[in-house]
Amino acid sequence: MKKIILFFVLAINLLQAQGIKIKGSDTVLALSQEEAEAYNKKSKANVSVTGGGTGVGLAALVDGTTDIAAASRKIKLEEKMKLQEAGKKFKEVVIARDALSVIVHPSNKVSQLTREQLEGIFTGKITNWKEVGGEDLKIVVYSRETSSGTYEFFKEIVLLRKNFSSSVLALPATGAIVQSVSQTKGAIGYIGIAYLEKTIKPIKVSFNQGKTYVEPSVKTAKAGTYPILRPLYYYYLAKDESKVKPFIDFILSAQGQALAVQGGYISAK
Amino acid sequence: MLKKYIEKAQIIILAASSMITTITIFLIVIFLFTYGFEFFSNSAVEKGFDIAVHSSNPVSKLSPTQVQQIFDQEIISWNAVGGSNDSLEILHMEDLAIHYTEEQIGLEFENMGTCISDYLSNHPNAITIIPKTNIDSSFHGKIIQVSNLQLKDIFTTSKWFPTSKPVALFGILPMILGTLLVSFGAIILALPLGIATAIYMAEIMKPSWRKFIKPTIELLAGIPSVVFGFFGLVVIVPIIKDVFQLEVGETALAGSVILAIMALPTIITITEDALKNVPNAVREASLSLGASKWQTILHVVIPFAKNGIITATVLGIGRAIGETMAVLMVTGNSAIIPHSFLQPVRTIPATIAAELGEVSFGGTHFQALFALGCILFLFSMSINLYVNYISRPKHKI
Numbered sequence: 001m002k003k004i005i006l007f008f009v010l011a012i013n014l015l016q017a018q019g020i021k022i023k024g025s026d027t028v029l030a031l032s033q034e035e036a037e038a039y040n041k042k043s044k045a046n047v048s049v050t051g052g053g054t055g056v057g058l059a060a061l062v063d064g065t066t067d068i069a070a071a072s073r074k075i076k077l078e079e080k081m082k083l084q085e086a087g088k089k090f091k092e093v094v095i096a097r098d099a100l101s102v103i104v105h106p107s108n109k110v111s112q113l114t115r116e117q118l119e120g121i122f123t124g125k126i127t128n129w130k131e132v133g134g135e136d137l138k139i140v141v142y143s144r145e146t147s148s149g150t151y152e153f154f155k156e157i158v159l160l161r162k163n164f165s166s167s168v169l170a171l172p173a174t175g176a177i178v179q180s181v182s183q184t185k186g187a188i189g190y191i192g193i194a195y196l197e198k199t200i201k202p203i204k205v206s207f208n209q210g211k212t213y214v215e216p217s218v219k220t221a222k223a224g225t226y227p228i229l230r231p232l233y234y235y236y237l238a239k240d241e242s243k244v245k246p247f248i249d250f251i252l253s254a255q256g257q258a259l260a261v262q263g264g265y266i267s268a269k
Numbered sequence: 270m271l272k273k274y275i276e277k278a279q280i281i282i283l284a285a286s287s288m289i290t291t292i293t294i295f296l297i298v299i300f301l302f303t304y305g306f307e308f309f310s311n312s313a314v315e316k317g318f319d320i321a322v323h324s325s326n327p328v329s330k331l332s333p334t335q336v337q338q339i340f341d342q343e344i345i346s347w348n349a350v351g352g353s354n355d356s357l358e359i360l361h362m363e364d365l366a367i368h369y370t371e372e373q374i375g376l377e378f379e380n381m382g383t384c385i386s387d388y389l390s391n392h393p394n395a396i397t398i399i400p401k402t403n404i405d406s407s408f409h410g411k412i413i414q415v416s417n418l419q420l421k422d423i424f425t426t427s428k429w430f431p432t433s434k435p436v437a438l439f440g441i442l443p444m445i446l447g448t449l450l451v452s453f454g455a456i457i458l459a460l461p462l463g464i465a466t467a468i469y470m471a472e473i474m475k476p477s478w479r480k481f482i483k484p485t486i487e488l489l490a491g492i493p494s495v496v497f498g499f500f501g502l503v504v505i506v507p508i509i510k511d512v513f514q515l516e517v518g519e520t521a522l523a524g525s526v527i528l529a530i531m532a533l534p535t536i537i538t539i540t541e542d543a544l545k546n547v548p549n550a551v552r553e554a555s556l557s558l559g560a561s562k563w564q565t566i567l568h569v570v571i572p573f574a575k576n577g578i579i580t581a582t583v584l585g586i587g588r589a590i591g592e593t594m595a596v597l598m599v600t601g602n603s604a605i606i607p608h609s610f611l612q613p614v615r616t617i618p619a620t621i622a623a624e625l626g627e628v629s630f631g632g633t634h635f636q637a638l639f640a641l642g643c644i645l646f647l648f649s650m651s652i653n654l655y656v657n658y659i660s661r662p663k664h665k666i
Binding site for chain 2: 054077169172184
């Protein structure tokens with residue numbers, strides 16, 4: 001009897017040890033979950049996925065509490081230096097790509113904005129829709145919290161590293177932003193295109209001072225014409241490579257990439 | 270003989286349990302305040318980095334706010350901070366890769382100091398960030414002194430940019446005011462409503478109704494706070510937006526309403542139990558002396574149940590102040606100083622919940638969040654002490 005119990009305890013522990021832990025970006029969360037489900041079914045493995053934001057995932061990688069950190073932005077210089085100081089070598093792999101769409105309420109007349117106008121809106125210099133060709137309505141700006149990779153990426157590419165205005169409303173998840181923008185007339189926010197739905201309107205963006213405006217879609221992202229495009233990364237420590245490689249190879253395989261495209265993401269290549 | 274030892278053992282176990290509980294509480298408080306106070310020994314600049322300028326630049330000291338304004342391009346000329354009339358040039362560390370190749374910088378960033386020195390000598394009006402480890406003999410620029418984080422800075426700055434590079438601003442004032450506003454709003458809404466409901470349920474309601482309503486209210490106490498947050502976001506926020514004709518419904522008022530709804534079951538249940546525990550003899554005595562039912566309730570039953578009502582108040586307030594998830598979803602979380610209930614606010618519990626996941630253990634941001642926790646703790650404790658003070662037994666002749 002005791003031997004049977006011992007056997008089960010050992011077996012469960014071994015299974016747990018085989019488990020791969022993924023932590024980090026909420027944008028990558030949906031993708032990680034799909035891939036993990038398919039991979040778990042295929043290889044009887046135990047991949048577990050949690051969110052929390054890109055910052056959370058990378059902090060966990062530095063602290064050693066996760067195997068893979070899912071990130072919707074590149075690793076920052078100081079995070080790289082922290083890993084270096086701890087003597088941990090890390091590896092980076094692009095598993096898919098995602099386009100960020102700026103969204104407004106469906107009744108908003110404005111349907112295109114330049115990068116400069118977006119910067120003005122999100123840093124608080126432009127406060128009324130009439131300044132960018134809309135109605136006389138105060139602009140209500142929604143953003144993600146500072147732990148979000150989406151937040152950092154948007155700050156770097158669209159705001160050119162300037163800080164958001166203090167009066168933006170910070171919501172904890174993409175779902176909350178979709179909910180709030182869909183029910184507030186003067187609202188503007190930003191989300192991954194995988195979350196676009198009928199209750200909100202995407203905006204065409206121009207990064208060449210208004211010469212051409214491009215709309216956010218899988219087609220324009222793949223073609224490279226949509227400017228707010230970001231790779232989605234998995235970061236892992238070099239010493240864990242043999243443990244996580246099978247799962248990462250699965251994601252980069254034809255089946256894995258097909259799952260990504262199905263989920264509204266863009267393939268890694 | 271054995272019985273005596275068993276009794277002694279039981280007493281020791283009870284004493285040990287109470288000791289362990291007390292010590293745990295002390296340890297938590299000490300842990301909280303240790304990290305909170307460590308916060309004030311930090312430099313405002315990101316750990317391990319310094320601000321550098323050209324060696325001929327007359328400016329040698331800057332305040333954290335000035336550095337933030339420079340890097341946000343709100344200040345564009347050196348004369349605003351006491352320098353020459355030239356316009357500022359900013360070099361971000363990530364942009365170093367644009368001006369120098371990877372070999373020049375070094376794969377492990379060994380030569381960054383040399384590259385930054387080189388850049389500064391070519392651009393005398395530039396300001397840049399440099400990691401402390403790269404400041405060696407090859408560095409020819411000048412390091413700017415930035416003042417440390419001081420108590421008065423934290424309480425007078427109104428900007429909360431904890432992840433900003435190179436200088437993070439930790440203005441706590443907006444969060445303190447936000448917490449106070451939302452909590453007091455919730456207490457003002459919940460206390461009168463809760464106590465009135467409890468009085469009705471205990472004294473006036475038909476017993477058959479009570480059998481049905483009491484479990485329903487107790488059920489309300491068991492709903493998870495995230496569900497309340499979702500309910501608030503989808504139902505309360507649009508209602509507030511329409512009723513008050515605002516641009517946005519995520520306001521302190523929404524937070525107060527949700528917190529009031531969450532505190533109500535606690536306040537009602539405990540107050541009602543306290544009122545029910547007033548012995549019937551007291552009521553009958555009062556009625557037999559000629560008092561009406563209302564006079565009995567107001568002047569006899571409620572004072573008798575005072576302690577229970579105070580307990581209910583304290584627990585309800587505690588719930589209102591500390592509630593995190595629901596408030597995080599409905600108050601908008603913008604770190605501005607609120608001037609009315611109809612503006613978005615950022616409360617301390619919501620800030621800690623939203624940001625604690627991504628901070629690295631022991632960093633400045635981490636300590637700032639603990640400092641916020643200390644303030645929250647002091648706030649709760651002072652309310653509890655005040656409530657206990659006003660309910661102390663008064664001298665009877």
